[in-house]
Structures are given as structure tokens and as C-alpha cells.
Amino acid sequence: MEKTTENIIFKDDSKQLARFAKALGHPTRIAILKHLENQSCCFTGDLVDIFPLAQSTISQHLKELKNAGLIQGEVNPPKIKYCINKENWKIAKELFQGFFE
Amino acid sequence: MEKTTENIIFKDDSKQLARFAKALGHPTRIAILKHLENQSCCFTGDLVDIFPLAQSTISQHLKELKNAGLIQGEVNPPKIKYCINKENWKIAKELFQGFFE
DNA sequence: ATTTCCAATCGTAAATTTACGATTAACGAT
DNA sequence: ATCGTTAATCGTAAATTTACGATTGGAAAT
Secondary structure, X not given: OOOOHHHOOOOHHHHHHHHHHHHXXXXXXXXXXXXXXXXXXXXXXXXXXXXXXXXXXXXXXXHHHXXXXXXXXXXXXXXXEEEEOHHHHHHHHHHHHHHHO | OOOOHHHHHHHHHHHXXXXXXXXOOOHHHHHHHHHHHHHOEEEHHHHHHHOOOOHHHHXXXXXXXXXXXXXXXXXXXXXXXXXXXXXXXXXXHHHHHHXXX
16 A cells, blocks of 8 residues: 555544634634624625625635534525534534643 | 724634634644644654655645744754744634633 | 755645636525 | 525636655764
């Protein structure tokens, strides 16, 4: 077996922590999450009003946060309501806590 | 949202948190930091032995961690000893703690 | 002065990220 | 059936990231 990047075996926790960290690695996404923490939930449009970014860009950031498992969307036609994914949020919190001791 | 000093600070915090998170956003860098937490310090060469990555690649990851302020290097010719930057580590820890509540 | 060792830096290519405007899809209301 | 509203997706360009091998730099030893 070759020593390629794909074959590096990281501990699952490290990979998961890195995945969460990467999702948090942009100020807009931090701000979105902080907003969700305050508001508990919000619509995409709310964020488009707050941030000086195109709607498609906000959508992309939301997609990344969703892919990382940090948020979840509930269809609420014609809007979509985004909330923190509390289950994964807890996991992330614990991983970061454990990492920083 | 009001334009208060708090909001500006809040924004700076978000940027700083995102900067730290971005540095943590790669499994290799997480693993390097975990290793430094255990060993307290180590040389670049130690990491090159541990990870199946080129020396230049490890060096690049170290540079990013250093730029983010999470580690610091002490010249110890002809080696360079890397350690956690405890001051900034504490700041990062507090920022993440505050973020996750 | 030359050699040796370690690690940073350079040059690079491939992949990914970030941003935008334009388009499409889904649904309710008219 | 058509129109509005909302948000995802497409197509894209520019910037950044990640990886590598090759080269360079600095300090100690020969």
C-alpha cells in the first residue's frame, strides 16, 4: 500500500474535530452560528439582510454548516428555517473541550 | 443590530475565532497539536517521522499553526523546537468555550 | 573552507474555497 | 394556470490550500 494522503490514518476524533473546525473557519459562518444561538432559528433571508453578501453565497455557507452537521433546515414553505443541530453541537462542544483540556 | 462598541468587539472575536478554527481545520494540524500537548514540545523531524508526509508539507502546516499563534518555535541549532503557545492557547480555549457556552 | 544536518522556502500543480449573477425548483396564493 | 416569493443550484472566475520535490540557509563539526 502506498503512502498517499488518502491512506493516512487519523483518529476518528481528530478527523471529526478537524471537520467541525473547518466549518467554523470562516467569520461569516461563525457569525451565522452566533446569530442562530441568539435567535434559536432563522430563515436564509434574515441572514441575507444582515450580511453584505449575495443570497447564493449565504446559501453556500449554510450548506457547509449543514454538511458539517452543525445546523439543520426545516422546510416551512416557502421559507426554510435553519436551527442549530443540538445533537451535533453537543458533540462538537465536547470535542473542542476535550481538545483544549 | 445597534452599532455599539460591543458589536465591533464581537466582530473581532468572531474573526479571531474563525482564524483559530481555520488553523484547526485540518486533521494533520490537529494531530500535530495533540502530539505537542502530550510531548509538550517536539522537533520538526519528529513529526516527519510520524506522518507519511513530505518534510516541506509538515513545515507548511507548522507555519500555519505558527501564523495562527497556536505554536511557537525555539531555535535550538540545528533543530527547531516547537511548543504550544500557551498564552494564545488559553485565548483560543476561552473563545471556543464562550462560543459553545 | 568544506561538509553535514535540519528545517524553511521556492516553484509547481491539483484541488478546494469563496464570491458573484443567473437560473431553476418548490410551494402558496391569486 | 399563472404569478410571487424564497432559497437551492449552476456556471464562473479568482484566490487559497495542500501536496510534492528541489533548493537554500544557518549553525556546528570536521
